[in-house]
Amino acid sequence: MKLLEKMLSASSDFSEYFATAFSVDNIIFGFDEADLKILLIRRGLERQTPIYQHMWALPGDLVHPTEDLDTAAYRVLEELTGVKNVYLEQVKAFGAVKRHPVGRVITILYFSLVKISRYEVMPNSFADEAQWHTIGSIRQLALAFDHNDIVETGFNALKQRVRVAPIGFELLPPKFTLTELQQLYEAILERTLEKRNFRKKILSMDFIVDLNESQEGVAHRPARLYEFNQAKYEKLVANGFNFEI
Amino acid sequence: MKLLEKMLSASSDFSEYFATAFSVDNIIFGFDEADLKILLIRRGLERQTPIYQHMWALPGDLVHPTEDLDTAAYRVLEELTGVKNVYLEQVKAFGAVKRHPVGRVITILYFSLVKISRYEVMPNSFADEAQWHTIGSIRQLALAFDHNDIVETGFNALKQRVRVAPIGFELLPPKFTLTELQQLYEAILERTLEKRNFRKKILSMDFIVDLNESQEGVAHRPARLYEFNQAKYEKLVANGFNFEI
DNA sequence: GCAAAAGTGTTTACAGTACACCCATGG
DNA sequence: CCATGGGTGTACTGTAAACACTTTTGC
DSSP states (O other), rough: HHHHHHHSSSSSGGGGGOOOEEEEEEEEEETTEEEEEEEEEEOOOOSSSSSSSEEEEEEEEEEEETTTTTHHHHHHHHHOOOOSSSEEEEEEOOOOOOSSSSEEEEEEEEEEEEOGGGOOOTTTTTOOOOOEEEEHHHHHHHTTTTTTHHHHHHHHHHHHHHHHHGGGGGOOOOSSHHHHHHHHHHHHHTSHHHHHHHHHHHHOOOOOEEEEOOOSOSSSSEEEEEOEEEEEHHHHHHTOOOOOO | HHHHHHHHHSSSSOOOOOOOEOOOOEEEEETTTTTTEEEEEEOOSSSSSSSTTTOEOOOOEOOOTOOOOHHHHHHHHHHHHOSSEEEEEEEEEEEOOOOOSSSSEEEEEEOOOOOOOGGGTTTTSSOSSSEEEEHHHHSSSSTTHHHHHHHHHHHHHHHHHHHSSOGGGGGSSSSSSSHHHHHHHHHTSSSSOOOHHHHHHHHHOEEEEEEEEEEHHHHHHHHEEEEEHHHHHHHHHTTTOOOOO
């Protein structure tokens, strides 16, 4: 039975099929002081339906009727963080019938990668309170809705993606040290990496370039600074290169 | 602005946010005579909205209000093919505002893998006409809606998945030869593989077992038959094994 | 001169790749 | 006996993994 077709052409009442809302949720990743963090909002208070009150949740919103999904996810991100030009990727849809206690709400999960240093939370624009949480601390929390499951799924998606695409750089400032890069990969992959092998591998890929600059003001030998070179990377990909960590 | 929350709690009219339908579409893969094929339906005729008439499209339907997404995808599959216990996996959501000419319809894409030998199309139950198409021939066709894009996305998802999970077996009969398995991987990956190396690699993984049986009635040396052993595979995974082709 | 992190090379083992011939069966 | 696809081994190459010490700076 082709419900969609009937609905759109026949005169029968298919309004029940429109009794579903859909939203986007966004796992916003940041990297700070060797920790991978996720931006959560605390459910409040004046503006929201009184369910899951005071609990932490992923930022999200309904999708406007004339808005693409990616646009909606991007809007949520921008309203919350104020940043633009951010890496954003869809993960998947969550649509269990009872996942929202008030009605049927299907949500499309995204993750985004922001340079945490550049960013300021704007708590009064969107959420009553917003805060970065490590993945470890989130696992100790009961989040609103099915957001614990959703976070695990999104984190796994990041783990997979980071192995085949050079997106980790989106989480670092434009100039970074190899130690920072290694700590980032360790945080995402949740395991330690061997320093010499990591450096060999990363440098052999030939799309991060040595800036011939050094850290300043550190109480030890200053590290060299590098940057990611998108053009070099794309040239390699065009020639059949395959990124793997 | 937390639209979802306002909508559910306030008395304002948010009905425009319910003016969106959502559906599932399913890329049903089968493997037959060394070709990877996708089951398409021809848009017809009596039952459907007169758009994209006579064009080929992916099978899909609206999601019922009290139905999980996976269930809906499974239902589409079962109504069309009659088969059960089939591998099914969500790919992603497609939600461009204008992707459906009649209204806003967000669709969740799935792919499923069926053993083509076991299956009979039931054209009178669901679609006016259903037919297997090779990926090559689909690329020559203009499909309805944005289904050409969707097919490419879904096919790429299969390509990725098959490299890290042993799901190829879902497309083969329970007993298969190594040549059939190789042809399957060649069809999915769209490249040739070297016979000796392929066999070494597959057999070294140790979860396909030699049945000590042979093909019958072939006009050449009969091939040995193998089967996939799920229990062995899971044991390996539990011990930290990682499948790769 | 000491604390702290940066930086660097070599060896070993394993997996990927390339490659060509004999075997078993039906007709 | 011929046509057809089935089945096998070896050498080479490159990448992954394991591993410990020296260097540079600030204080």
